[in-house]
Amino acid sequence: MAARTIGGPCQAWPEESGFIREVLDRIGDKWTVLVISTLAGEPMRYSDLQASIPGISQRMLTVTLKALERDGLLSRTAYPEIPPRVEYELTALGRSLLDSVMALAAWAATHHEDVAASRRAHERTGVGREKTRSAAPDTAPAR
């Protein structure tokens, strides 16, 4: 343990950390949150999903969908008609997750410019410098 002489050794949460990793392993991939957010409004068919998510392949859509279904985040309903029709819909659990994910999205919407500014500052100063280097609020759009 680190327990240095400063402040209180109230570091780490042995339990929460594990949960963070757990949920991040679920939604941390490239498509999961996109599928969930696309499905937020109303049930959708496989084809609609693929059309609504530019760039996703059948394989990735199928894999993501099955994983989400397995975890109870969405429900899959197949109608034995011709042509076959399958609809995917978020469950209550899935919607609750979406809610938390939206919090992250809100953070990004609020702070992404700060992040971009810091990144530009580091590019200019040569990254390796120590702190005490408060970069000017460069709002330049370029890049």
Place this chain on the structure above:
Amino acid sequence: MAARTIGGPCQAWPEESGFIREVLDRIGDKWTVLVISTLAGEPMRYSDLQASIPGISQRMLTVTLKALERDGLLSRTAYPEIPPRVEYELTALGRSLLDSVMALAAWAATHHEDVAASRRAHERTGVGREKTRSAAPDTAPAR
């Protein structure tokens, strides 16, 4: 609550989706959130960080720290002493992100049992069906 818009034919939020991916690309990796949460309490030295995060390698710690510093989520302060001392500390931006991340952790803590239950149910009902694993006799790792 999740995004309402229920009943509306219009799908998703074209903008939020992009922000979600943006933040997920930052923290979606294996170690970023662990570093952030470990650093939540007080500033820590490189060695302390490594000791507090079981399983992380020097390389991954260095890479993660530099990325976080570049994005302005933490500050790095080097003291020119002997032996050298370097301390890492979350910035206000980093703490605000941690707050959102904690929301996700809270979701996981609340619902991880539901997820586990769904997963077991699917194993029983045969959703996963047969793995068809034995179908490939020679699947040699030709690589």
Place this chain on the structure above:
DNA sequence: CCGGATCCTTATCGATACTG
């Protein structure tokens, strides 16, 4: 004590082809 640079292993993703 801090952490950069290199090499290697392995999970993940994308494209294509095929089936019900």
Place this chain on the structure above:
DNA sequence: CAGTATCGATAAGGATCCGG
């Protein structure tokens, strides 16, 4: 229309050596 199966490219992650 709704998937499934296989292959190859890529890069994240891990181990280790080396320098400051």
